[in-house]
Amino acid sequence: MNFLNGVTLLLLYQLAGEISVLLLRIPVPGPVLGMLMLFLSLWLRGRPSASLDSASSALLSHLSLLFVPAGVGLITHLDRIAQEWLPIAITLLLSTLITMSASAAIMLAVMRLQPKGGQDND
Numbered sequence: 001m002n003f004l005n006g007v008t009l010l011l012l013y014q015l016a017g018e019i020s021v022l023l024l025r026i027p028v029p030g031p032v033l034g035m036l037m038l039f040l041s042l043w044l045r046g047r048p049s050a051s052l053d054s055a056s057s058a059l060l061s062h063l064s065l066l067f068v069p070a071g072v073g074l075i076t077h078l079d080r081i082a083q084e085w086l087p088i089a090i091t092l093l094l095s096t097l098i099t100m101s102a103s104a105a106i107m108l109a110v111m112r113l114q115p116k117g118g119q120d121n122d
Contacts, residue, residue: 006055013038 017034020026026033042048048056074081081088 002051002054003058004055005051006049006053007059009049009052010038010055013041
C-alpha cells in the first residue's frame with residue numbers, strides 16, 4: 001500500500017502540472033512543471049515521505065525499462081532518421097557542445113564562490 005500511495009502522489013503532481021500548463025498556457029510540458037512542484041514541495045518539507053521514497057526507489061530500480069519506448073520509436077522511424085541524418089547529427093553535436101560549455105561555466109562559477117584553502121567544512 002505504501003508503494004501505491006507514492007505512485008499516486010507522483011501522478012497527482014503530474015496532473016497538477018498538466019492542469020497548470022493548460023490553464024496558464026505556459027510553454028513547458030506538464031510533467032516538467034509537476035516535477036518542479038514536487039521538487040519545491042520536497043525542498044520545503046525537507047525530506048520525502050516513506051511512501052514517496054518507496055515508489056521512487058522502485059521506479060528507479062526499473063529505470064532501464066523506461067528506455068524501451070524510445071528505442072522502439074527509433075526503430076519505427078529509422079527510415080526518417082536515415083533521410084535526415086545530417087540535421088540530427090548537427091543538432092546532437094551542437095547540443096553536446098553547449099551542454100559541456102554550460103557545465104564548465106557553472107563549475108567555474110561554483111569554484112569561484114567556494115572559500116579558498118581547500119578545507120572541507122564537514
